[in-house]
Amino acid sequence: MTSATDDDTLSGLDWAKQRGMGALAEKMGIEWVEFSLERCVATMPVEGNTQPVGLLHGGAYVVLGESLGSMAANLHAGPGRLAVGVDINATHTRSATSGVVTGVCTPVHLGRSIAVHEIAVTDDQGRRCSTIRITNMIKDMPQR
Numbered sequence: 001m002t003s004a005t006d007d008d009t010l011s012g013l014d015w016a017k018q019r020g021m022g023a024l025a026e027k028m029g030i031e032w033v034e035f036s037l038e039r040c041v042a043t044m045p046v047e048g049n050t051q052p053v054g055l056l057h058g059g060a061y062v063v064l065g066e067s068l069g070s071m072a073a074n075l076h077a078g079p080g081r082l083a084v085g086v087d088i089n090a091t092h093t094r095s096a097t098s099g100v101v102t103g104v105c106t107p108v109h110l111g112r113s114i115a116v117h118e119i120a121v122t123d124d125q126g127r128r129c130s131t132i133r134i135t136n137m138i139k140d141m142p143q144r
Helices: 012-019 023-027 058-077
Strands: 031-035 040-045 081-092 100-110 114-122 128-140
Touching: 012 031, 012 058, 023 058, 031 058, 040 058, 058 081, 058 100, 058 114, 058 128, 100 128
Parallel strands: none
Antiparallel strands: 031 040, 040 100, 081 128, 100 114, 114 128
């Protein structure tokens, strides 16, 4: 692994699981599948994350995308640094109504102060449902 984690013996997936993804992502049933600087993958069930007419809620796509992109940016940032979201946008092109969606996060730009990731979310049939782009600012961790 080429990133600087607190323990360089941890794989990216182990690092992500150890860090956790936060209460909202956990409530939504998001689960890590793969995690590295080059590619992060997570799944989310449609059931329990729908709007009133039974479609996966647009905000749920964004939560999945932000969870992936923010965690990927924090892995890139390394120890003593923090990545915080400054911009996110999503384009929904299909509606999932059942099963599980999968988010695949890849870097667009990994710099010293800015990280940009694209997340493609697909349904069980591999059809793209949403494309999310997130920009994170990387800064030094605040002193306590």
